[in-house]
Amino acid sequence: MSDVVRTRFAPSPTGYLHLGGLRTALYTYLLARKHGGKFILRIEDTDQEREVPGAVDLIYKSMHEAGLDYDEGPDVGGDYGPYIQTQRRDLYPKYAWQLVESGHAYCCFCTKEDLDQQRKEAEAKGITWKYNKKCLHEVSLEEAKRRIAAGESYVIRQNVPTTGKAGFDDLLYGHVEVDCDTLDDNVLLKADGLPTYNFANVVDDHLMAITHVTRGTEYLSSAPKYNLLYEAFGWQPPLYLHLPPVMKDSTRKLSKRYGDPSFEDLLAQGYLKEAIINFIALLGWAPKDTNEEFFSKDDLIRLFDERGLNKSPAIFDMNKLTYFNAHYIRELSPERYAELAAPWLAQVLDPARIDFARLCELLQGRTEVFSQLPDMVRFLAEMPAFETDLYVNKKSKTTPDVARQALAFVEPILTSIPEWTETCLHDTIMAAIPESGMKTSQVLWPLRIAITGQAATPGGAFEMAYLLGRETTLQRLHDSMAALG
RNA sequence: GCCUCCAUGGUCAAGAGGUCAAGACGCUGCCCUCUCAAGGCAGAAUCAUGGGUUCAAUUCCCAUUGGAGGUGCCA
Numbered sequence: 001m002s003d004v005v006r007t008r009f010a011p012s013p014t015g016y017l018h019l020g021g022l023r024t025a026l027y028t029y030l031l032a033r034k035h036g037g038k039f040i041l042r043i044e045d046t047d048q049e050r051e052v053p054g055a056v057d058l059i060y061k062s063m064h065e066a067g068l069d070y071d072e073g074p075d076v077g078g079d080y081g082p083y084i085q086t087q088r089r090d091l092y093p094k095y096a097w098q099l100v101e102s103g104h105a106y107c108c109f110c111t112k113e114d115l116d117q118q119r120k121e122a123e124a125k126g127i128t129w130k131y132n133k134k135c136l137h138e139v140s141l142e143e144a145k146r147r148i149a150a151g152e153s154y155v156i157r158q159n160v161p162t163t164g165k166a167g168f169d170d171l172l173y174g175h176v177e178v179d180c181d182t183l184d185d186n187v188l189l190k191a192d193g194l195p196t197y198n199f200a201n202v203v204d205d206h207l208m209a210i211t212h213v214t215r216g217t218e219y220l221s222s223a224p225k226y227n228l229l230y231e232a233f234g235w236q237p238p239l240y241l242h243l244p245p246v247m248k249d250s251t252r253k254l255s256k257r258y259g260d261p262s263f264e265d266l267l268a269q270g271y272l273k274e275a276i277i278n279f280i281a282l283l284g285w286a287p288k289d290t291n292e293e294f295f296s297k298d299d300l301i302r303l304f305d306e307r308g309l310n311k312s313p314a315i316f317d318m319n320k321l322t323y324f325n326a327h328y329i330r331e332l333s334p335e336r337y338a339e340l341a342a343p344w345l346a347q348v349l350d351p352a353r354i355d356f357a358r359l360c361e362l363l364q365g366r367t368e369v370f371s372q373l374p375d376m377v378r379f380l381a382e383m384p385a386f387e388t389d390l391y392v393n394k395k396s397k398t399t400p401d402v403a404r405q406a407l408a409f410v411e412p413i414l415t416s417i418p419e420w421t422e423t424c425l426h427d428t429i430m431a432a433i434p435e436s437g438m439k440t441s442q443v444l445w446p447l448r449i450a451i452t453g454q455a456a457t458p459g460g461a462f463e464m465a466y467l468l469g470r471e472t473t474l475q476r477l478h479d480s481m482a483a484l485g
Numbered sequence: 486g487c488c489u490c491c492a493u494g495g496u497c498a499a500g501a502g503g504u505c506a507a508g509a510c511g512c513u514g515c516c517c518u519c520u521c522a523a524g525g526c527a528g529a530a531u532c533a534u535g536g537g538u539u540c541a542a543u544u545c546c547c548a549u550u551g552g553a554g555g556u557g558c559c560a
Contacts, residue, residue: 012560047559112558119557126486128556155558173490182488182556190558197560221489221555244491250552279497282509286498291508293497310491310498313553317496320510330523366522376521393520430519444519456521464520 005037007212009063009070010201012044013055016262017062019254019316020216020246023280027243028214029068030281030304040208041073043084044201046194056084062263066273067297072208080208085200092195095203095233096156096188100141104232105188107144108135108157131157131185156189158198158229166224171212171241171306178224186225198222202229205238213238216245241306244284244313254316266321270344270370275325284314294327326368337364344373349381354467362459362467376458380467383476384453388484391449396441400484403446407481409436410447414465415474422466429462450480 009025011017017025032039041063045051060075072078082088099105108131115131122129136159139147148154160166160183167177188199195203205213219226220242230237246254254260261269266276278295287295287303295303329337338360345351345359359377367373378384391403398406413432417424433443448461451473457464465473 010560014560044560050559108558115558123486128487130556157558176489178488184556187558192558194558196558201560215560216554217490218554218560224489242490245553247553253553282497284497286508288499291499293509312491314498315496317510320497323510326522368522396519439519441519448520452520454520458521460519460521462519 003211005032005035005211006040006209007032007037007214008040008042008205008208008210009068010042010044010204010215011059012047012050013052013059014047014050015052015055015058016256016264017059018256018262019260019266019280022062022066022263022276023246023283024214024216024243025063025066025068026277026281026300027241027285027304027306027309028212029070030300031212031214031241031306032071033301034304037211038071039068040078040080040210041070041076041083042204042208043074044197046085046190046197046200048086048192048194058264065267066263066277085204086194088200088204089194091207092189092200092203093193096195096199099158099188099229099232100156102232103159104229105156105159106133106136107139107141107148107154108185108187109139109144109147109152109154110135128182129184133159133185136185153191155187155191157185158188158225160185160225160228166228168223168227168237168240170220170223171239172309172311173220173242176220176224178221183225186222198225199229202226202233206230206233206235210238212241214241214243217242218245241309243309244311246280246283247313247315249315253313260316270340270373271321271325272328275321275328278328279321279324283316284310284312286310294324322368329367329370330365332364334361334364337367340370341367341373344370345377348374348378354380354469358463359458359467362463366458379452379454379457383479386449386453390453390455391446391484393441393445396439396445398442398445402438402442403449404481404484406436406438406443406446407450407477407484409438410443411477411481414477417470420466420470422462425462425465447477451476453480 007028009028011021029039041059043056043059056074063070070076072080072083074083096105100107119129144154161180164180165177166180166183167175169175186198187196189195223240223242227237248254248258248260252258256262263276267273274296277297281295281300282293286308288305288308332340334357338357341360341363342351363373363376366376388400391398391400410429413429417428429443430440433440436443444461448457448464449455451461451468452464459467468476
């Protein structure tokens, strides 16, 4: 075995890539890249019942979009393939039988129905059910082989010692140990000939020369059992790194069923992948010696250290993700911003009928998530209805009465403005305001309200007037003045 | 029930025996300002509880409580 670091992300194709999975993939990727090692994608599809059509392609797509490029995997090849477990199905029985021959496993002919019944009864009595090793004791290897040859259905179970302790060392959690008598004789090879996760992960991780096994903490309590398997084979166990889950709140995991967004959902809503990656990296992990929080993928590769991981579950905070997203949106080049914003803006207005570049310029610093854009600019295409109390501004002491005066004052100026540009609008009106005896804000607030109908707009009165154009601005102004009476 | 793991503000977190217990999001206020946003400044807000150990515990140990995971021919 070489000493190059090899890590693997091994999802099951059961649906979309959720954020917890994305984070596990990210850390696994960072671990490999940080050490100049290899990052591998393996598809764990041994449960045929749960497989969702198209899910494998979705995994490739999400990994690609997240920028988690893998060195080996089903769609990119590699020297340790195949990388899809069902394509490796012929491999597992051989190893399972090796364990049977060495006494570390045995054939079991008990029916699922029988065992389910036993389990139910045990559960009713409030005790933990464990398989009683009936077939280990009552069926000899010779008899087992004969029954199998006769076509009887069987599974192969791990023969866990009844005494002693089993444990393993985790990079994050340290040494974890359990009494063997609390461990069940898990099925290694199912009746359909496919391995269970319990077995496939051990065999594949070994065969693929994986050095660091990263996975969720749901495997923390069964990891000692996997180590028993490594021992039985005489294989060197990998380094383990179990990762706590990402939560929706303190008691619930993030889950599609509660409407929580997947990675794909966030992208579709207008979150940038850089923001998602950056944010998710910081969910349950913090770099040493820095208070900085904006990190590129390369920064993360350089900074990542499993010792900075937190052992408890982390709650996903949409607010903070949005804050990160706004930051990354502000950093976009104007061209890129316009490109990304265009489809959202086109939902409510005609880009050809407005100074689109200027609109984008005004919008970029105010966009938190692209999906908010339609609501932010709808007023440009269509004048919203509004109440006159919108003219009230406490700070500048603006009232509907003040507004009436202000509008009457700016109307002629606007009508005769020589040139409909922001500069000209600004300079002309600003120069005139002192004559009115009103404060700047007492003139400009009402004007902006009158032509936009909104308390908050992505720019001031001059920008809005410019974007709206002369005709629309004057039309709206007159309408609003009429409404004010 | 049993087994494993976890526990610093509302959230993400730094701190690893002696700290005024960092920082960020969010929140509040102020400044800037033709609105909003951005930016600047200020503020409120945390060591789950109880026992130990120690001259000294947020930090080490134990218990309790709370939470998570496991207890499948699911992963």
